[in-house]
Amino acid sequence: MRILFHFGMTAVLCWTGSTNGAAQTQDQRGGLYTSTQAELGASLYEDQCYSCHGELAAFVPEMAALLADHTFRNRWTGRSLGELFTLIREEMPQDAPGTLSAEETANLLAYIMRGNRFPVGDAPLSDDAEQLHQIPFTP
Numbered sequence: 001m002r003i004l005f006h007f008g009m010t011a012v013l014c015w016t017g018s019t020n021g022a023a024q025t026q027d028q029r030g031g032l033y034t035s036t037q038a039e040l041g042a043s044l045y046e047d048q049c050y051s052c053h054g055e056l057a058a059f060v061p062e063m064a065a066l067l068a069d070h071t072f073r074n075r076w077t078g079r080s081l082g083e084l085f086t087l088i089r090e091e092m093p094q095d096a097p098g099t100l101s102a103e104e105t106a107n108l109l110a111y112i113m114r115g116n117r118f119p120v121g122d123a124p125l126s127d128d129a130e131q132l133h134q135i136p137f138t139p
């Protein structure tokens with residue numbers, strides 16, 4: 001796993017062509033979500049997202065985008081958690097968009113963050129999109 005992780009970081013560097021991602025990764029902040037949130041998010045994910053997205057990081061052909069692989073991290077690094085929160089809240093699940101509460105969306109985001117190896121913490125992740133817009137997606 002460790003080796004894959006480092007490979008992922010290298011890929012980010014190559015793709016963005018900047019040292020920004022690496023610098024922020026070295027500077028590991030405290031965790032941004034609780035393990036309770038990630039667990040609640042996991043069961044929501046099972047119910048409402050798994051049918052299209054499958055496992056967070058295991059590739060299955062014919063599935064929608066993986067939410068915790070190198071491609072996903074490359075696509076989201078440098079954007080904000082608020083943008084990801086808003087996308088999920090407004091557009092997902094794709095067959096019933098707009099049905100998730102802010103709290104459910106934060107739990108799902110916590111689950112996706114855990115899958116992307118953001119460190120877990122003691123304080124819950126905010127369910128306020130404005131606040132989340134201040135936080136970069138930096139696993």
Ligand code: HEC
Pocket residue numbers: 045048049050051052053063064065066067072075084087088092093094095100108
């Ligand atoms: C009916 C199928 C379906 C369901 C159910 C679904 N999604 Fe999606 N989702 C998609 C498709 C299709 C895309 C567009 C990207 C793609 O083509 O894979 C997408 C894209 C996304 C993206 C953006 C991916 C990226 O790489 O930028 C996120 C995040 C996401 N979905 C989260 C969720 C979450 C969380 C749930 C559960 C609440 C969910 N989705 C349920 C089909 C679905």
